Every structure is written in C-alpha cells, then in structure tokens.
Amino acid sequence: xxxxxxxxxxxxxxxxxxxxxxxxxxxxxxxxxxxxxxxxxxxxxxxxxxxxxxxxxxxxxxxxxxxxxxxxxxxxxxxxxxxxxxxxxxxxxxxxxxxxxxxxxxxxxxxxxxxxxxxxxxxxxxxxxxxxxxxxxxxxxxxxxxxxxxxxxxxxxxxxxxxxxxxxxxxxxxxxxxxxxxxxxxxxxxxxxxxxxxxxxxxxxxxxxxxxxxxxxxxxxxxxxxxxxxxxxx
Amino acid sequence: xxxxxxxxxxxxxxxxxxxxxxxxxxxxxxxxxxxxxxxxxxxxxxxxxxxxxxxxxxxxxxxxxxxxxxxxxxxxxxxxxxxxxxxxxxxxxxxxxxxxxxxxxxxxxxxxxxxxxxxxxxxxxxxxxxxxxxxxxxxxxxxxxxxxxxxxxxxxxxxxxxxxxxxxxxxxxxxxxxxxxxxxxxxxxxxxxxxxxxxxxxxxxxxxxxxxxxxxxxxxxxxxxxxxxxxxxxxxxxxxxxxxxxxxxxxxxxxxxxxxxxxxxxxxxxxxxxxxxxxxxxxxxxxxxxxxxxxxxxxxxxxxxxxxxxxxxxxxxxxxxxxxxxxxxxxxxxxxxxxxxxxxxxxxxxxxxxxxxxxxxxxxxxxxxxxxxxxxxxxxxxxxxxxxxxxxxxxxxxxxxxxxxxxxxxxxxxxxxxxxxxxxxxxxxxxxxxxxxxxxxxxxxxxxxxxxxxxxxxxxxxxxxxxxxxxxxxxxxxxxxxxxxxxxxxxxxxxxxxxxxxxxxxxxx
Numbered sequence: 001x002x003x004x005x006x007x008x009x010x011x012x013x014x015x016x017x018x019x020x021x022x023x024x025x026x027x028x029x030x031x032x033x034x035x036x037x038x039x040x041x042x043x044x045x046x047x048x049x050x051x052x053x054x055x056x057x058x059x060x061x062x063x064x065x066x067x068x069x070x071x072x073x074x075x076x077x078x079x080x081x082x083x084x085x086x087x088x089x090x091x092x093x094x095x096x097x098x099x100x101x102x103x104x105x106x107x108x109x110x111x112x113x114x115x116x117x118x119x120x121x122x123x124x125x126x127x128x129x130x131x132x133x134x135x136x137x138x139x140x141x142x143x144x145x146x147x148x149x150x151x152x153x154x155x156x157x158x159x160x161x162x163x164x165x166x167x168x169x170x171x172x173x174x175x176x177x178x179x180x181x182x183x184x185x186x187x188x189x190x191x192x193x194x195x196x197x198x199x200x201x202x203x204x205x206x207x208x209x210x211x212x213x214x215x216x217x218x219x220x221x222x223x224x225x226x227x228x229x230x231x232x233x234x
Numbered sequence: 235x236x237x238x239x240x241x242x243x244x245x246x247x248x249x250x251x252x253x254x255x256x257x258x259x260x261x262x263x264x265x266x267x268x269x270x271x272x273x274x275x276x277x278x279x280x281x282x283x284x285x286x287x288x289x290x291x292x293x294x295x296x297x298x299x300x301x302x303x304x305x306x307x308x309x310x311x312x313x314x315x316x317x318x319x320x321x322x323x324x325x326x327x328x329x330x331x332x333x334x335x336x337x338x339x340x341x342x343x344x345x346x347x348x349x350x351x352x353x354x355x356x357x358x359x360x361x362x363x364x365x366x367x368x369x370x371x372x373x374x375x376x377x378x379x380x381x382x383x384x385x386x387x388x389x390x391x392x393x394x395x396x397x398x399x400x401x402x403x404x405x406x407x408x409x410x411x412x413x414x415x416x417x418x419x420x421x422x423x424x425x426x427x428x429x430x431x432x433x434x435x436x437x438x439x440x441x442x443x444x445x446x447x448x449x450x451x452x453x454x455x456x457x458x459x460x461x462x463x464x465x466x467x468x469x470x471x472x473x474x475x476x477x478x479x480x481x482x483x484x485x486x487x488x489x490x491x492x493x494x495x496x497x498x499x500x501x502x503x504x505x506x507x508x509x510x511x512x513x514x515x516x517x518x519x520x521x522x523x524x525x526x527x528x529x530x531x532x533x534x535x536x537x538x539x540x541x542x543x544x545x546x547x548x549x550x551x552x553x554x555x556x557x558x559x560x561x562x563x564x565x566x567x568x569x570x571x572x573x574x575x576x577x578x579x580x581x582x583x584x585x586x587x588x589x590x591x592x593x594x595x596x597x598x599x600x601x602x603x604x605x606x607x608x609x610x611x612x613x614x615x616x617x618x619x620x621x622x623x624x625x626x627x628x629x630x631x632x633x634x635x636x637x638x639x640x641x642x643x644x645x646x647x648x649x650x651x652x653x654x655x656x657x658x659x660x661x662x663x664x665x666x667x668x669x670x671x672x673x674x675x676x677x678x679x680x681x682x683x684x685x686x687x688x689x690x691x692x693x694x695x696x697x698x699x700x701x702x703x704x705x706x707x708x709x710x711x712x713x714x715x716x717x718x719x720x721x722x723x724x725x726x727x728x729x730x731x732x733x734x735x736x737x738x739x740x741x742x743x
Contacts, residue, residue: 052719052741055656059743062655074598085657085740086622087633090647092743096634097643098598101620102610113610122600175743177688177718186691187714190743211743 009034009201024067025215029194034201038064041149042168043118043141045133047156047197051083054157056192057173058084059092060209061153063216065125066093068151073124076117078102078110080129093214111137118144118152127153131160138165170198176208179219191219236409240353240369241394242336242376242385247349248277248324249291254380271380275316278305288320292382325349332381333479339372344476350398352391352476359387365406388412391476392468396423416468417443424464430457485523485578487512494533494570501530501565501574505558506551508576513549522547522584528558530571538565542612545604545639547584553605560612604639624648628696630657630739651694652712654722654740661737664723668736671729674711678723680738685715693725706734712742 024030024038033039046061048054069075075098077084082103086096102117104110107130114128118141133154145152154167172195178188189212196204208219244250253271260269274294276287285305294315299308308315329345336343342354355368362368369387376383386397388407393416397405400423407415416423419442421434433456439445445453446465454462466472487508495501505528516522524547530538540561548554565571611619624647625635633648666675674690692711698704706727714720720742727734 051656055654055741055743058655062743074600074603083656083658085630085654087624087630087647088653088655088657088743090649091652096647097621097623097637099621100607100639101622102614103618103620104614109614113614116609117606120602120606122602122606175718175720177716178714178720180689185689187689187712187720187742190720191718192743 006035012201024064026064027209027216028218029196029205029207029209029216032196032199032203032205034199039168039200040068040151041145043138043145043152043154043166045138045154045156045165045167045170047159047162047170047172048174049158051157053172053174054155056175056190057155057171059190059211060171060173060192060194060216061127061155062089062092062094063211064153065127066214069094069098069124072098074098074100074122075125075127076100076102076123078104078113078117078126078128080104080107080110082129092211107131114152114154115140115144118150119148121148121150123150125151125153127155129155129157131156131158133163133165135164135166138167142166142168168200169196169202171196176219179210236389237354237356238359238365238387238389238409239391239394240339240355240372240385240387241346241391241398242351242353242372242383243398244329244332244349244351245382245384246289246291246295247328247381248289248320249275250381251324251328252277252318253291257380270316273316274299274312275318276305276308277318277320279320279322330479332376336372337479339368342476342478344478346395350395352395354476354478355387365408366404369406388415390468390470391474392416392425392464392470395425396468399423413469417441417446421445424461424468426457426461426464430461433457485512485516485521485581487515487576489574489576491572491574494567494572495530495574496567496570498562501562501567501571502559504571504574505562505576506555508574509551509554509558512576512578513551513554516549516578516581516584520583520585521581522549523554523578524580524582525578526554526558527577527579529575529577530565530567531573531575532567532571533569536568538567538571540564542608543616544608545611546601547582548601548605548608549584550601550605553608556605557608557612560609598639607639627699629699629702630696632699632702652742654720655743656741657722658739661724661739664736664738666723666725666736668725672709674713675723675736678713678721678736678738680721685719685721687713688716689714696724710739 026038030036046057048057065075077099082101086099089096089099102113104113110128110130114126117123117126141152174193176191176193178191181188189210191208191210194207194209198204209216210219256270274297275291276294276299277289278285279288287299287301287303287305287308289301290299297312305317325348329347329351333343333345333351336351336353340353340355340358344352346352359365359368362371365387369385373383373385384398386394386401386405388394388397389409389412393407393412396419397407397415400419401415420440421431421442423442450462463472467474489504489508495504525541525543527539527541532538540558542557607619621637621639622634623637623641623643624645625633626645627633630653665679667677668675672693674687674692676687678685690711690713693709695707695709697707708724708726710722710724712720713723721738722740722742723736723738725734725736
C-alpha cells in the first residue's frame, strides 16, 4: 500500500527530498505529509490574525526550527517589525545566538532579503515576517529553495487578503488554554491548535499539540476534523 | 623565525657628508684644493651667543677636538683648523636619504637619530650568503660612499645598537648569544639617560655584567622604570618596534584608462580587473580584505567612490564583485572616468579553509553565510543585521546584547525562568483588578479588550539594577485568560505605596 502511495506521488510529480529526513518531532501531524516526512527545501506559510496568535505561531515554528537547526545550524529571521524576544527561543531548544536577525524598513526589502537568503545553502532555515505575498513572489521563493534545499517560513500576521500562493503548505496556529500539570495551580505547558489548511500532496487536518520537554506532543487524540479531502494545489 | 637586527652607526655623519661633497665638487671642477678628508675640520653653529663646534671629523677628533667645544678654544689650540658652517636639519635629511638607500638590504629600515639607522633584517641575510657577508657588504658599500660606519648584527635592537657603538670585533652576534655579547659592554651601551650612566659609573659598575644579575626590584628603585625597560629591550624580553621609513605598501591597485570610461559595462570591467589583481595578491599573502573602496577619478577632477565591507576577510572575486555591483549604479561617470583605483584599507589574515567533501549547512562559520550577510549589509546597511549573545542581567531588556557574527558566548542563555516569545518594545499600561496585595490580577484591560484571568504564575520580582538605572522594581506575573492566551504582566512598584502601575510586557507562546 505504502509502495503504491509512493508510486502515485512520483507520478504526480512529487520529488522526494534527497537530504536525510529530519525527524521534526511532529507526532501525529506527520501522517498528513507526503511520504510521512515534513517537506524540507520548501516554503511554508503561517497565518495569524493577532499578536497572541502570532506568538503561538512563533512557538510552533520555533519547535520546528529547533529540529531543523540541530546542534550547529544557523537561521535567519527577516522582519520589518520584529517583536521576537531572542532569549525566549532558548526554551524551544534553539540557541538564540545562532539566529541572525535582519530588521528592514520595508516589506519589499524583506521579500528581497528572503529571496537572497533562501538561495544560501549554508542556512538551515529562513523565517520572514510578511503581511502580504503575491503569487509571483511566492513562486520566486519556491524556485530559490528548490535550488538550495533551504526551508523557508513565511509568517503572515494580520494578513489582509488570503490569496493563492506557491507555498507548499499553509498553517494556522492558535493558542489553547493550557492544561494543569498534575493538578498543580498555575499555567501548564504551551498548548496550541495546529491547523494544517493546505499541504501539497498531503492531507490537511487539525491537531491539538503541546510543547513539553522539548518536543511537540498531541494533547489528546487528534480531532477528526480532517475532512479527508485531499487538496491539490500548486 | 627569530628576529635579527642591524644597527648602523655613522661615526662622523655630517663631516663625512661635507667631505664627500667637496670631493665631488673638486672632481667635477678639477680644482687642486687640499681635500677636506685629509684635514682636521669642524662644523660650527651659533649657540648662546658664541660659536660652538657641532661636529668634528676623525682627524680633528684625534687631535682632541670634540663636539661641544667652543670654537675659539679649538682655534687657540689649532690655528689652522678648517671651519665650516653646520646646516640645520642636515642630520635628519641625511639619515632619511641613507635609510631609503638601505632599502636595498631589507624592506624595513628606520632612522635612529642622531647618528644611526636600524634595519630589521629578519630573513634577509641568507640572500647575501650569511650574516657576516651581509654585514660586510653593508659596511663596504657605505665606506665606498665615504661614510665612516660601524654596524653590528644581533637578535635584539638594543644589542645591535650597543655592539655597533661599544662592542669589539666580531660585530655579528650569533643567534641566542646576545646576552653574552652584552656582558662586557659599558652601561652607556644600554641607551640609558645620562644621569643613570653617571650614577652607575659612580657606583663602580663599569660593565653590564656587574649589575645585570642584581635583583630587579632594587635596580628599578635606584634607576627607575626607564632603565628596566632599556635593559629588557636589550635582553629581548620587551618588544621594540621600529618605524620603517617606507611603510609597507598598502593594498591598492590602479587602472588608468586610455580613453575616459562612460559606460556601466566599462566600469564593471574595470572593477572586475582590479578585483582580480588585488585578490590574487591577497591570496598569495594569505590575506583577505574587510573593507574596500573603489574610486573613479573623473575627467572633470571629481572623484566618485563606493565602498563595501565584509564580515570576515575575503579574497573571493565573485563575491566582492557582487557586493560592489549593488552600489555600482551610484557611480556617475559624467564626462568619463580616466583612472580607477581599488583600495583595501582594512586587511586581515585569511587562511584557506579545507574544502568540504559535501555541502552541509555549515552554521555560523560557513563562508557562504557570511557572504550572504555581506550582501544584505551592503543593501540594507550594517545596522540592519543583528545577532545576540546573552548578557548577565536580570532586567529583561538587558538580558541580551548585540554581537558580531564571530563573537563567542561568554555566558550561557538562562532557561530557569520562562520568558515571553514576544516582548513589547515598551511596556504598555493596562487597567487591572487585583484582589489582594501581591496576588495576580483577576481582570485586565488592554487595548479596549477585557481579559479575564483564569490561571496565573508569579510573582517573579526583578529589581532595578541601581548601578545602571534608578527606578522601581517589577513584579512579573504569567497569566492565562479565558481564551487560552498567555501574557506577561508586571506591577511597577510596591502595592502598598499606592503609586504602583500595571503594565503588559509580552506574550507567551
């Protein structure tokens, strides 16, 4: 069955990434991806409506980045309005000093810098904070990563309109109330609702995840909200 | 390689020069005047209203005439003494000229007023077939020009200087033998102040060996730190630099054009050529440039220039060209550019890295990354690029500091206290309802929205660092509202003082 699936994917033009598969610690989400591997060397799009959700998205993204960067990788954070607090990255398993922040004035410059950065194979990942991205621009980024096999993340905070993009996936992370740990008072581990709205050659779905002891864990059984409809895009 | 130095002592620098000049003039005009070099003669200069001898040639010195004597006294002793007027600044000029002439022996030559030259000859002597031959050649060449010189070669400048003036043959001190060579010399050989020398003689210390073994503290107490410094310089325990008359050639390439260049393509080609020659030179010397300036000298006399900087030394032509390329359109050729100059004012050592068998994500050390950062910095300005390392402060805004790409961590990132992923640049005021002192709030209103707090952690008190900033402490609470959003709030000041205020400072993931 699995072999058949791989064959179908290949016939559909899906190129498996030749870099060694990185275990992203995504647990049940993994099944949504083609070949059950997180697409590396691609651009992922994250949506959020407000600062609280942007923070949650940042947390989820930091979780992904920590496994991407490993013990020595470097990453770039390009933004025109950065509020990220570097020391906090440490609690997501990232050495904040291996992040290079590029703070630019205009969104156009962010796009240019991201395009340049995604061509640089020395990076483990590139994060760009962009409000809007046109299809053409996203296509450019996608072409850049296909050469360099760098993974890109676009964080779209307070986006105005949701257009089609060439990104391989579209995520939406929202904050959920944390669960008390062992009935102790206070705030528990960061908990998020992870919505995979679109994934090329995969299945979209919704999961409730928790960041605990340096990895993502499902809070309870994955909500069967996943419609089972396979969306094909790009 | 152990350093080797030559000190050349011109015993009669100015009188020799007068004799040489007179000889040349006499040869030219065919006059049969008695030659100065065979006569006792002195140079004079006015000092405090009388004529004083400033220099005497070898014959005059043999007769007991020394510089510093009043001319009238000398005339009384030797009525037939030849007297010439001394020229001010002659010594400086002569030494400078001789130093430039000495470049043929070594690239680093320094003048050593009032009567010497210092040469750094490290790695030069074997070209003349050894130390002795080298020194012999210098002395022979200078003698042939008419100068009476003594030169010595040793491991340190101090010993070379001492041997040239006070040492006995042989004047080449073998490597490692400089201390032995110094022992029999008089204290003057250490380049000391006159008072120190006099005091040493008064104490009966006529040779270096008599006091070199003495305890250092007592020497320092008696003769001062200057004395110790000179002694250490001679022994090679203290570094002594010399300032070369010709500074080591800067990294600069020039490209004159037959016809003035007006097109962008032409400028690009010029830049490419200059970069290639400069980078070739840098590669041979295992250097890489950190900053570079590309200048175009226009026909109308104006200079157009663009500059770039790199994060780590580089001699990669393609990369440097890309950096310049971003700024090339700002060059305004107007009527044309006739000369291009490429300078690298800041150059650092750059050792070729071992090629990697496969390309991995090399992290911060990767050259490709620093090249990317260079490109971003050229376009957006270096102030746009940030990297942070932890700083040892509890105050959240000060817990990290900007760093360069290569900087290593001096302390670790703290993980014991949770910090929000998003921090507001400045804390924002909020209205709060808190039940009892030092309890987390029940409600807070931020940007018109009411948040009902369900869970909370805290307080975590962070005190002001009074040596940096005055003010009240902060009591931080992590709170979670009904919708599951997590915030970082703090109360500024004590609850009971009635002057406290509540702020929101960040968002937790």
